[in-house]
Amino acid sequence: MRLLLVEDEQALRDSLSQRLRDEGFAVDEAGDGPEGLYFATEYPIDLAIVDLGLPGFSGMSLIEQVREQGLTVPILILTARGNWEHKVAGLEAGADDYLVKPFVVEELLARVNALVRRSAGWAQAVIRSGPIELNTKSQEVLVGDESVELTSFEYKVVEYLMMHAGEVISKTRLTEHIYQQDYDRDSNVIEVFIGRLRKKLDPNGSYKPIETLRGRGYRFRLDSQ
Amino acid sequence: MRLLLVEDEQALRDSLSQRLRDEGFAVDEAGDGPEGLYFATEYPIDLAIVDLGLPGFSGMSLIEQVREQGLTVPILILTARGNWEHKVAGLEAGADDYLVKPFVVEELLARVNALVRRSAGWAQAVIRSGPIELNTKSQEVLVGDESVELTSFEYKVVEYLMMHAGEVISKTRLTEHIYQQDYDRDSNVIEVFIGRLRKKLDPNGSYKPIETLRGRGYRFRLDSQ
DNA sequence: ACTCTCTGTTAAGCCTGTATTAATCCGTTC
């Protein structure tokens, strides 16, 4: 999952982005509104964290401009204690949630996770397709009743695919959402990972959770059952 | 802790509630959905255990109605083996965890404790995983019947891990919860402590209570027995 | 002052993931 963090205070930005990366997110950083807008429009962000206390109200106008462009990316705003009119304005401008500073980092992480899931259309922490069950909290994957060991990249790939089950995901899109920076075009890491995943998620080849759409990408099976 | 047990089968309900009381819980008992709903809305329940196999789908609608009222009480559902579509429907309706019948009572207790602790955010006195038992009040740790001497830092580490058993805990998260302020990034204290803990908690290496998730962190085993 | 225990550092070595390469397979197009 790729996040955008817009925060002018360097120290806070550093520690937050570091922590978010530790928790497995790819993080783009911006120090002001315009820079944030650039990332939000040029890169496929899964969620934006925007400090409304940026100098010159640029956080506010960032949200407005992002929404004017028709982007539906979930936005979490940070406001200073006491400035509840900012918070209200932010929500009205199209933010999805807010957090009052100072906050416990874990609270931020919890909300980020919830928002990401919610925006993908999953209310619970458990996502499933047929016999495959993914727990975003324990990062455990079950196939039937068996727990399957996934490495951290394998996990990121399934998570992204399952969160967008039923959609065609191009390989570029997958890399962009999973890797911190742009990746070598002529590498076939993704294919390799898809291959490993298929083996682990569907060892006897009966369920075929990941379809290949030649030239277009992959599609995770969306299966209620 | 006050539990609500909704189970139509008299014998099972009696034995379960007895056992739960032995473990120190106050238990309200209901035999069907409507009765359960009454308790859930009229009394301050900390956790509800609901059998989805109640006659007339009333377990399912109980969950839905509880959630409709905006109650966040954690709900653990019981389903019969093979009916995983019930379990799925239950989770989607807002249940927090499930257990497949028949189950070992210890497994139920483990999950009840885990759910209560997690949802309430505060500690049950005794936390258990397999042969490992941690008493947060006396700060004593037992492995099987043997008491294990832990130093204060070792204890903090196990306590945090066990309180969040089943979750992936990044090393940053662990340090942040254990140390006052941010710690030297290129120190490997955590690894060292994990190593010492493993030796003490699992001297013959058979139970493996602490899993390593390379690049992601550690996960304490969430286990019955 | 001496000892003992605990914490945290260092460093060596192991091991697991990751990404590359390359051989092969399959679909599409002509």
Next chain:
DNA sequence: GAACGGATTAATACAGGCTTAACAGAGAGT
């Protein structure tokens, strides 16, 4: 049906994370 290009898969190299032992320094207790 041949040729091309994308997709699959196995094998492998390498980096860097994890484990572990050994030890130094701090601090408590005697």
